[in-house]
Amino acid sequence: TLTAGLFLMVPRTARAAALFFPDAPHLTGYSNIVDLGTFGRIGKDMRPVMHIVSYARPLPPWLKWRGTALSRFDGKRWSEPPAPVLDISHTGMVEVAGTMQRSRRDAGRLLYRVVVNSSDTGTLFIAGIPEFINVAAPRLVRTAEDSFRVEPATGEKLEYEVSAHPGPALLEPLGKAERWRYLQLPPIDRRIGNLARAWAGASDPMGAALGIETHLRQDFEYSLEGSTQPVADPLANFLFVTKRGYCEYFASAMAVMLRAMGTPARVATGFQSGYYNDVSGMYVVRASDAHAWVEAWIAGRGWVTFDPTPLGIAPTGFLSRVNMYFDAADSWWQQWVVSYDTGRQASLANQFADRLRSFMYGRRQARGWRAWITAEMPGNAWKWGTGAVALMLLAAAGVWASPRVLLRTRRSARLYRIANKGGSPGDGRALYEHMLKAMERRGYRKPGWFTPMEFARGLPSGESERVAQFTSVYNSVRFGGNTAAARELARELEQMLREFGKA
Numbered sequence: 001t002l003t004a005g006l007f008l009m010v011p012r013t014a015r016a017a018a019l020f021f022p023d024a025p026h027l028t029g030y031s032n033i034v035d036l037g038t039f040g041r042i043g044k045d046m047r048p049v050m051h052i053v054s055y056a057r058p059l060p061p062w063l064k065w066r067g068t069a070l071s072r073f074d075g076k077r078w079s080e081p082p083a084p085v086l087d088i089s090h091t092g093m094v095e096v097a098g099t100m101q102r103s104r105r106d107a108g109r110l111l112y113r114v115v116v117n118s119s120d121t122g123t124l125f126i127a128g129i130p131e132f133i134n135v136a137a138p139r140l141v142r143t144a145e146d147s148f149r150v151e152p153a154t155g156e157k158l159e160y161e162v163s164a165h166p167g168p169a170l171l172e173p174l175g176k177a178e179r180w181r182y183l184q185l186p187p188i189d190r191r192i193g194n195l196a197r198a199w200a201g202a203s204d205p206m207g208a209a210l211g212i213e214t215h216l217r218q219d220f221e222y223s224l225e226g227s228t229q230p231v232a233d234p235l236a237n238f239l240f241v242t243k244r245g246y247c248e249y250f251a252s253a254m255a256v257m258l259r260a261m262g263t264p265a266r267v268a269t270g271f272q273s274g275y276y277n278d279v280s281g282m283y284v285v286r287a288s289d290a291h292a293w294v295e296a297w298i299a300g301r302g303w304v305t306f307d308p309t310p311l312g313i314a315p316t317g318f319l320s321r322v323n324m325y326f327d328a329a330d331s332w333w334q335q336w337v338v339s340y341d342t343g344r345q346a347s348l349a350n351q352f353a354d355r356l357r358s359f360m361y362g363r364r365q366a367r368g369w370r371a372w373i374t375a376e377m378p379g380n381a382w383k384w385g386t387g388a389v390a391l392m393l394l395a396a397a398g399v400w401a402s403p404r405v406l407l408r409t410r411r412s413a414r415l416y417r418i419a420n421k422g423g424s425p426g427d428g429r430a431l432y433e434h435m436l437k438a439m440e441r442r443g444y445r446k447p448g449w450f451t452p453m454e455f456a457r458g459l460p461s462g463e464s465e466r467v468a469q470f471t472s473v474y475n476s477v478r479f480g481g482n483t484a485a486a487r488e489l490a491r492e493l494e495q496m497l498r499e500f501g502k503a
Helices: 002-009 014-020 040-044 176-181 190-201 206-217 234-242 247-260 320-337 341-362 364-373 381-400 404-422 426-440 452-457 465-478 483-500
Strands: 047-056 064-070 077-079 085-089 091-097 110-116 129-135 138-142 148-151 158-165 266-273 275-277 282-284 291-297 304-307
Touching: 014 158, 064 291, 129 148, 190 206, 190 234, 190 247, 206 304, 234 247, 247 282, 247 291, 291 452, 404 452, 404 483, 426 465, 452 465, 465 483
Parallel strands: none
Antiparallel strands: 047 110, 047 282, 064 266, 085 138, 091 129, 110 158, 129 158, 138 148, 266 291, 275 282, 291 304
């Protein structure tokens, strides 16, 4: 016990811990180069690479965590242009958006903290349009493709905070040099341009882009298996022979087709959404969530995001739930053991002191109880005793009040409050998200592009009617301003959870 207590009380750093774990996983699944035919195997890597905490509100589903964009294409490989980067000098929080962007009032901001487990590239993965970034690094740079990275890249854990607008981006002009860069193509198979025009029809650039996106989503198959034999033209092989591939093929095909029709386009790389771990309260992004999509510059709209890749099936069930507990335990270990330093030591001691003071003496001043304890302890026993007792208290709390128990308690309290006193439109949204999580545990996950009612109608008979009724009440609370109906919504959710065996 004493050894364990000393282990927690002695400050350490992630660098020191790495000496004991030389084979700890690095950031996999992401690259600032897309090489067709060699990228698919990472889709099977389920290791977490990022953890995100949202400060303000739940993050929207199907977010894209953009790392960078690639505009150079040689027929097989996409890469970043050899353009100079812009140094951003900062102390703490730094503005990375102009006044017009920061003054927008058309949507609330996303406020979140990202922890990249091990960053070999120094890339900041950002959801939304960043306006402020807070990162402790010697140098923060902005690339020609509006991405951010820290230098030097150490390969260690990277933490940063972001305030971002959910989008879309404001319209900005595209210069002649930039337009030329986003239209460059190597010699390509003539059939690719012909196919693009056939899919686009007589539409304007926006309609043409949507037509190409739709055909790729509907007529082609997503597969993690790449070609086993080298091919001379992997893109033509994908479009006219195999008609199956992973996200890099879909994104590359759409970007090349748009360029062939005169629409500036680039391939963006990063990660797709991830999932919310209600055990740890964090969003988890795995290596298998690595993704590529398309950004096209549309006149009158600016840069617009398109994703031509058919969606895969999110893992659900018992094993997925078990993984959440393992990930929550690993996050706790990383925070309080591997990265345990003087700051967290003080935090742990202060939290213990506050709890003990409240428990023993109510609102009495801390001086009295501390003097009483230290009077009974010789020398530095107070310092070590506090840490040891704190360790035992945390261990007991971990057994008695697991995150699942605390989550249920908070949920029950909120349901009770709304069911008896009513609620706000924001409470309606929270109740609807509780319902979605319950349905997801039953194997029904709502796609991001479905409206609530479309999701309800797509469920099997029995489930559909129940969720449709719930959704109807939710719409009246959330969008109709009928806050009185929040009570009914809370009672319906309680009934659903009881029937699901999750109450």
